[in-house]
Amino acid sequence: MIEIQLLAIQAIGEVFAGANLNEVLRNIWQINSRLTPQQRGAIQDIAYGTLRHYGQLDAILHQLLNKPAQDKSLHYLLAIALYQLCYSKAPAHAIVDHAVSSSRKITRNPAASGLINAVLRNFMRQRTLLLDQIKSNEVARYSYPQWWIDKLRQQYPQDYKAILLAGNEHPAMILRINSLRTSVNHYQAMLDAQGIGSEWLGGSALQLIRPVSVEKLPGFSEGLVTVQDAGAQFAAPLLDVKAGMRVLDACAAPGGKSTHLAELTENIKLTVLDKYEDRLTRLTENFSRLQITDYQLICGDAMNPSQWWNGQLYDRILADVPCSASGVVNRHPDIKWLRRPGDTDNFAQIQTTILNELWPLLRHGGKLLYATCSVFNEENNLITEKFLSIHQDASRLPCSHEEINNGQLLPGPHHDGFFYALLQKN
Ligand SMILES: C[S@@+](CC[C@H](N)C(=O)[O-])C[C@H]1O[C@@H](n2cnc3c(N)ncnc32)[C@H](O)[C@@H]1O
Numbered sequence: 001m002i003e004i005q006l007l008a009i010q011a012i013g014e015v016f017a018g019a020n021l022n023e024v025l026r027n028i029w030q031i032n033s034r035l036t037p038q039q040r041g042a043i044q045d046i047a048y049g050t051l052r053h054y055g056q057l058d059a060i061l062h063q064l065l066n067k068p069a070q071d072k073s074l075h076y077l078l079a080i081a082l083y084q085l086c087y088s089k090a091p092a093h094a095i096v097d098h099a100v101s102s103s104r105k106i107t108r109n110p111a112a113s114g115l116i117n118a119v120l121r122n123f124m125r126q127r128t129l130l131l132d133q134i135k136s137n138e139v140a141r142y143s144y145p146q147w148w149i150d151k152l153r154q155q156y157p158q159d160y161k162a163i164l165l166a167g168n169e170h171p172a173m174i175l176r177i178n179s180l181r182t183s184v185n186h187y188q189a190m191l192d193a194q195g196i197g198s199e200w201l202g203g204s205a206l207q208l209i210r211p212v213s214v215e216k217l218p219g220f221s222e223g224l225v226t227v228q229d230a231g232a233q234f235a236a237p238l239l240d241v242k243a244g245m246r247v248l249d250a251c252a253a254p255g256g257k258s259t260h261l262a263e264l265t266e267n268i269k270l271t272v273l274d275k276y277e278d279r280l281t282r283l284t285e286n287f288s289r290l291q292i293t294d295y296q297l298i299c300g301d302a303m304n305p306s307q308w309w310n311g312q313l314y315d316r317i318l319a320d321v322p323c324s325a326s327g328v329v330n331r332h333p334d335i336k337w338l339r340r341p342g343d344t345d346n347f348a349q350i351q352t353t354i355l356n357e358l359w360p361l362l363r364h365g366g367k368l369l370y371a372t373c374s375v376f377n378e379e380n381n382l383i384t385e386k387f388l389s390i391h392q393d394a395s396r397l398p399c400s401h402e403e404i405n406n407g408q409l410l411p412g413p414h415h416d417g418f419f420y421a422l423l424q425k426n
Pocket residue numbers: 232250251252253254255256257258273274275276279300301302303320321322323
């Protein structure tokens with residue numbers, strides 16, 4: 001457990017220094033190639049769980065420490081051990097013993113191991129009282145930065161608590177059945193035969209009762225299914241693509257929504273664009289696994305179509321723009337600690353530019369779907385309302401789905417948070 005704790009500390013330290021958790025873990029796996037799948041799973045669980053509940057764990061530490069630990073690694077070690085004590089089934093004495101040993105690997109200062117031991121044992125003695133004392137502290141209760149809580153309360157006075165809590169749940173594993181290759185009923189029977197329970201959510205979406213690794217999914221490498229959140233699966237059907245149409249996915253990588261477009265309608269002229277070469281590599285892997293070969297790939301900037309556009313208008317455009325990702329914190333708990341209050345304004349500028357630049361590429365009568373995985377209004381309705389006020393040739397079509405309210409799909413047990421605005425050129 002000591003090595004697991006130490007690598008989890010490294011991951012959390014790098015996230016708080018500004019790095020993306022997935023990339024950090026990928027690097028840790030690469031450098032420590034001898035880690036077993038179980039060890040990787042344990043590190044991942046501790047890193048994700050500690051970040052998911054960091055507001056609470058940090059508040060407990062503030063109660064227990066007279067002053068914050070000088071060495072940040074010791075602070076993260078305490079947070080990790082508290083996470084394990086509160087949320088794991090590991091025996092408490094083993095967690096404390098291992099934390100003390102881990103502290104010896106971090107520093108030779110003997111006071112450090114004494115501190116770790118005293119703080120953790122103190123927590124175990126006063127657990128109920130300490131948890132009670134931090135109840136009135138919102139950052140501790142919800143485990144989000146205060147500005148994030150305040151923004152959601154202001155924008156969703158009725159729903160903000162449910163949104164915050166949904167972001168702290170373990171994400172569901174949802175599959176999209178490739179309708180070109182199989183059917184929902186048939187694939188569900190294949191899952192049943194493997195002892196993998198699932199629930200149909202509508203359309204091509206099946207939620208697994210318990211997540212499994214993709215290698216265990218029948219026909220995964222042959223392209224029968226894709227792992228994709230149910231909310232993300234709303235995008236392709238909304239765009240209403242017909243055979244023969246020219247379709248642009250302007251922010252396409254890693255290809256979740258564009259592969260869905262290709263699965264839903266055969267014989268479309270699909271162009272997939274993304275600004276980043278490395279992300280396009282992942283996209284091509286996904287296309288080839290799903291055996292989709294008929295598409296045009298462009299590495300280019302959606303903010304600057306003059307660099308890559310050949311002048312032929314599109315019938316449909318998907319603009320799944322870069323955003324704060326505030327609707328998918330359940331999958332990426334690092335996001336809530338990495339974002340800063342001003343980030344939404346920066347994203348809004350990029351989103352507005354992409355929308356304005358893509359609009360001239362759409363033919364008259366054509367449709368553009370503006371999408372984000374954010375719940376912040378500045379990236380969603382505020383962008384599209386401003387766009388509609390400036391572009392007289394644009395109108396907004398309804399996104400008819402009972403769960404989508406004014407374009408916004410709030411995160412819940414069966415899907416993440418998304419925003420969709422379907423715009424038509426008149
Ligand atoms: C929300 S993700 C898209 C997810 C994708 N649609 C899917 O369903 O798998 C946004 C994508 O936009 C890309 N991106 C960011 N800025 C861009 C730009 N200026 N032009 C084109 N792509 C951009 C990012 O690399 C990222 O892959």
